[in-house]
Amino acid sequence: MTTQPTPEMRAVYAQTLLDLAQQDERILLLEADLMRATGTRPFLEALPSRTYNVGVAEANLVGLAAGLSATGKIPFANTFACFAARRAYDQFFISANYARLNVKLVGTDPGVTAAYNGGTHMTFEDLGLMRNIPGLVVLEPCDPVSLAELIRQTAYHAGCTYMRLHRGVAPAIHASQGHLLLGKGVMLRDGEDLTLIAAGVVMVNEALAAADLLANDGHSAAVIDMHTIKPIDIELVLESATRTGALVTCENHQVINGLGSAVAEVLAERRPTLLRRVGVQDEFGEVGPLDYLKERFGLTAENIRQQALDLLQAKSGR
Amino acid sequence: MEEHEKRFLAAKAKKVRQLTIDSIGRLGVGHVGGSMSIAEVLTLLYYRHMNVDPQDPRRRDRDQLVLSKGHAGPSLYAVLADKGYFPMDWLHTLNRGGTRLPSHCDRNLTPGVDMTTGSLGQGLSAAVGIALGNRLDNIESTVYCIIGDGESNEGQVWEAAQAASQYCLGNLIAFTDYNKMQIDGYMCDVMNIEDLTAKWVAFGWFALRVNGHDLEEMDRAIERAKAQKHRPSMIVLDTIKGKGIYFAEGKLASHNMPVAYADALEAIDRLEKEG
Ligand SMILES: Cc1ncc(C[n+]2csc(CCOP(=O)(O)OP(=O)(O)O)c2C)c(N)n1
Ligand SMILES: [Mg+2]
Numbered sequence: 165m166t167t168q169p170t171p172e173m174r175a176v177y178a179q180t181l182l183d184l185a186q187q188d189e190r191i192l193l194l195e196a197d198l199m200r201a202t203g204t205r206p207f208l209e210a211l212p213s214r215t216y217n218v219g220v221a222e223a224n225l226v227g228l229a230a231g232l233s234a235t236g237k238i239p240f241a242n243t244f245a246c247f248a249a250r251r252a253y254d255q256f257f258i259s260a261n262y263a264r265l266n267v268k269l270v271g272t273d274p275g276v277t278a279a280y281n282g283g284t285h286m287t288f289e290d291l292g293l294m295r296n297i298p299g300l301v302v303l304e305p306c307d308p309v310s311l312a313e314l315i316r317q318t319a320y321h322a323g324c325t326y327m328r329l330h331r332g333v334a335p336a337i338h339a340s341q342g343h344l345l346l347g348k349g350v351m352l353r354d355g356e357d358l359t360l361i362a363a364g365v366v367m368v369n370e371a372l373a374a375a376d377l378l379a380n381d382g383h384s385a386a387v388i389d390m391h392t393i394k395p396i397d398i399e400l401v402l403e404s405a406t407r408t409g410a411l412v413t414c415e416n417h418q419v420i421n422g423l424g425s426a427v428a429e430v431l432a433e434r435r436p437t438l439l440r441r442v443g444v445q446d447e448f449g450e451v452g453p454l455d456y457l458k459e460r461f462g463l464t465a466e467n468i469r470q471q472a473l474d475l476l477q478a479k480s481g482r
Numbered sequence: 483m484e485e486h487e488k489r490f491l492a493a494k495a496k497k498v499r500q501l502t503i504d505s506i507g508r509l510g511v512g513h514v515g516g517s518m519s520i521a522e523v524l525t526l527l528y529y530r531h532m533n534v535d536p537q538d539p540r541r542r543d544r545d546q547l548v549l550s551k552g553h554a555g556p557s558l559y560a561v562l563a564d565k566g567y568f569p570m571d572w573l574h575t576l577n578r579g580g581t582r583l584p585s586h587c588d589r590n591l592t593p594g595v596d597m598t599t600g601s602l603g604q605g606l607s608a609a610v611g612i613a614l615g616n617r618l619d620n621i622e623s624t625v626y627c628i629i630g631d632g633e634s635n636e637g638q639v640w641e642a643a644q645a646a647s648q649y650c651l652g653n654l655i656a657f658t659d660y661n662k663m664q665i666d667g668y669m670c671d672v673m674n675i676e677d678l679t680a681k682w683v684a685f686g687w688f689a690l691r692v693n694g695h696d697l698e699e700m701d702r703a704i705e706r707a708k709a710q711k712h713r714p715s716m717i718v719l720d721t722i723k724g725k726g727i728y729f730a731e732g733k734l735a736s737h738n739m740p741v742a743y744a745d746a747l748e749a750i751d752r753l754e755k756e757g
Contacts, residue, residue, distance in 0.1 A: 197632060197673070199666045200737075217666055219635035219673025220602050251601065280511065280577050282584040284552065284600030451586075456579030 170333045173365065174203030174272065176308040177329055180315045181240055182207045185214060191319060192232060194218065194241040196225040201331065202242040202272050226252040226267065230259035233266040238319055245271025245328055246278070249290030260324050261297050267324045274304070274328040275416035276457035277366065278449065286449025292421030294326040295394050301346060302394040304328040306337055306368035310350075310391055313341040321346060330365035337368060337389065349397040355386035358472055358479075359404040362414035363390045363423050366463060367442075371414045374468035381469070383476060396426040398434075405437040410479045412440045412472050416463055419443040438479055440471040483698050487530075491697050494564070495525040499726045500750045501560035505573040505583075507746020512576070513585065515723035515736030517557035519661045520628060522695050523719060527626055528561045531704055536566040539593045545623045546596040546612055550605020551630035551659060552586035553738075559583050559592065567594035603636025605629060606656060610646045613654040613714075624708065627656040632664030635673045640685070646714040647686030654714040655707045659694065661723035665737050682716040694719025728752055 185191040185207070193207045195217040208215040218225050222243050229239040241248075248256075248271035260267040271290055278285040294302045301321055305311040311329075318325045343350060349361070352368070353375055362371035368389050375385040386408060388400065404411060411431070413424035424441030431437045444461045458464050483491075498521045506512035528534070532545040549558050556576060563570050568582070575581040582591045586600025597612070599605045609627035616623055629639060646654055658678065666672050675681070682689035688710045692699045700719070707715035723737070724730030727749045730739065 195666070197635070197664050197666050201665075217672050220630075220632045220664060221635045221637065221673070223637060247601070280509075280585055282577070282586050282600065283588065284586045284598070451577050451581060451584035452579035453577075460579065 170335050171308050172203065172333050173308060173311055173330045176311050177270070177315065178204045178206050180312045182210055184316060184319055185211055188238070189214070190236060190238045192216070192237050192239045194225055194229050194239050196220060196222050196243045196247070198243050201244070202270070203331070204242065222247040222251040223255050226255040226269065227259050229267040230255070230263060230265050233260070238266060238268065240268045240270060242270045242272065244278070244285060245274040245290045246285050246287040248326070249287055249293045253293055256324070257297055261300055265324065266322070268318055269324070269326045270329050271326065272329045272331050274330070274364065275366065276449070276454060276461060276463060277330060277332070277416070279454045279457060280451060282451030283449045288418040288444045288449060289421070290328065291393055291415070291417050291423065295421060295426065299323060300394065301325040301392065303346065303392045304364040305391050306363065306365050306389050307334050309336050309338040309341055310344050310389070313344045314346065314391060317346045328364060334365040335369070337372070347392045347395050347397060349388045349390040349392070349400045351386060352389050353387040355384040355408065357383045357385060357408060358410040358412065358476060359386040359388060359408045360412050360414060360468065360472070361388045361390050361401070361404070361423065361427055363393060364416050366416045366458070367414040370463060370465045370468060373465035374472065377465055377469045378472055381473065383472070385472065390423060393423050393426055396430060398430050401427055401430045402435055405431055405435045410438040410475050412442060412468060412475060414468055415443040417443055418446065420446060438475055440475050442468050442471055483701050488697060491525055491529055494529050495521045495697070496753050497564060498525055498557055498560045500753055501564065501573055502557045503727055503741070503746045503749050505556055505559065505576045507741045507743040508574055509576050509578070510742070511738065511740045512556060513553040513738050514727060514730045514741060515663070515733070516551055516630065516659065516661070517554045518725045518727055518730065519659050519694065519721040519723050520554055521557055521726065522697055522700060523628065523657055524557055524561050526697060526700055526704065528565060530701065532626070533623065536594065539567060543621050543623050546625050548597040548599065548605045548609040548612070548625070548627040549587050550599050550609070550627055551602065551633050552599030552605070555583070555585060555587045558587065558595065562592065562594040565594070568592070602630065602633040603638040606639055606642035609654060609656065610642050610649070610651065613646070613651045614649060616653060623653065625654050627654070629656060629658055631658055631660045631662065631669055631675060631678070634658060634675050634678070635664070643682065643685040643687065650712045651714045652711040655704065656714065656716050658716065658718045659721055660718050661721045663723045663734055663737070667734060679718050682718070686713060688713050688715040689718065691718040691720065694721035695725060726753060
């Protein structure tokens with residue numbers, strides 16, 4: 165067995181962006197006094213003239229990025245997910261998206277990973293807000309391998325994107341990058357009894373662990389990395405519904421208007437199928453260590469397992 | 483200020499620093515820098531100027547503080563615990579699961595905290611609203627607000643500034659913790675805000691700039707601000723980030739730093755020996 169190296173996701177982000185920028189001078193980095201957290205100092209050091217740190221001013225961050233993109237630049241704008249989504253929403257909506265410009269917005273520390281920063285910083289609604297912007301691509305990579313590839317595709321997608329970025333270390337899950345495409349989910353593990361659809365570092369790992377638990381219970385669960393939340397991979401959702409007849413979505417986000425809602429919309433209109441949504445149940449965040457918060461909001465393999473068992477019972481009763 | 487009063491307040495400021503670094507040290511990480519730079523202003527407000535009652539934290543006619551730079555919660559908690567708003571041992575629960583003392587101030591969790599903050603730039607607007615509401619109710623109290631210098635990059639700070647001036651809020655006294663540092667560097671290198679005092683004057687405020695670690699100088703400034711009946715006041719405090727903590731003072735890295743408990747104890751000891 166080989167042990168995979170486990171780099172911090174932010175280090176992968178910074179390095180990939182720098183590699184891209186060194187080959188394409190349109191790519192710029194914009195920060196709002198959180199460079200220490202987003203980890204992009206290597207970019208600043210290598211390309212100081214293509215880095216703008218606007219200070220603690222997120223509305224200005226996004227507005228500036230919109231203007232830069234109007235001149236043909238490809239700006240990547242970073243801040244915590246809570247400020248990217250809530251604080252600069254109107255700027256992102258109007259100046260970037262409605263104006264049909266090209267801003268790559270990145271929100272770090274999504275959901276419970278805000279941990280010690282507490283409730284003010286804990287965003288369980290960014291996917292929902294972003295999903296409501298017409299035509300926007302919304303994604304949340306789950307490991308360093310897919311992150312690097314999806315950043316490249318994001319950079320060259322024609323139009324705005326919003327990416328949730330996990331700050332800390334994350335194990336490699338994808339074996340290679342060849343099969344990764346924006347808008348296309350990836351079957352990480354095949355299974356027959358039900359399908360777990362997850363996004364992001366926290367929940368894809370919990371879903372894989374839940375599949376192991378379920379295997380011990382005698383159930384075979386497929387696991388999908390749905391790295392692109394919008395546009396959602398309709399074919400893969402329908403195919404999984406047909407094949408396994410039961411789905412559980414897993415998100416580090418409100419169940420309202422996030423990944424679970426996106427899947428539910430597809431199913432309800434095209435192929436009604438048994439579904440459970442694991443995620444935050446209409447609550448605000450709170451402060452604490454990550455493990456406490458995962459338990460507190462039910463973002464654990466054990467809770468996924470319980471929901472899955474419940475669902476399988478409903479399925480067998482049909 | 484009488485000599486004994488000065489000694490009393492200086493001792494309180496020291497105690498605030500000691501309790502703050504103890505609570506952060508027990509957890510192992512925290513916003514040391516910005517908590518330490520406001521130890522004197524918090525001390526002056528809560529032990530000399532503010533009309534508050536720890537037994538009745540929501541008394542309608544109390545003076546209020548909006549700690550807009552909400553990440554400095556730990557030093558406010560030290561003051562509130564020492565004043566008797568809640569038991570001292572709550573300080574040991576900072577940021578633990580289920581705590582009532584979260585890293586950023588929360589008016590629903592912590593007795594004595596008047597406003598929920600943590601998303602920078604929002605506190606001064608809330609303070610303007612509280613001051614307006616008090617005036618509507620004919621309540622003669624003062625609303626205080628502390629903002630950060632990095633926080634002053636936020637446009638909303640200046641939206642609040644123009645509103646407070648428009649509404650002639652003589653019952654509002656704000657402070658800027660001018661420690662010259664934001665997270666990514668010195669203010670002058672990241673996003674400069676000079677000439678800060680002139681900006682507040684231009685917005686129609688009574689504005690002064692004083693040494694934010696000199697209790698007497700600050701006290702005189704607060705008295706002058708209280709005398710302003712028809713305009714808001716901004717007291718710009720020249721401060722040092724991490725002040726008083728040997729491993730944090732004057733350091734950019736002090737913003738949110740790991741703290742070994744042994745180092746916290748050493749810092750407490752050194753503060754004690756320095757008098
Ligand atoms: C709207 C918003 N943006 C970003 C942050 C993250 N943040 C917390 S403290 C800080 C720097 C603030 O600098 P300053 O106001 O000077 O604080 P101090 O030096 O007093 O600690 C930043 C960017 C935040 N809390 N809120
Ligand atoms: Mg500062």
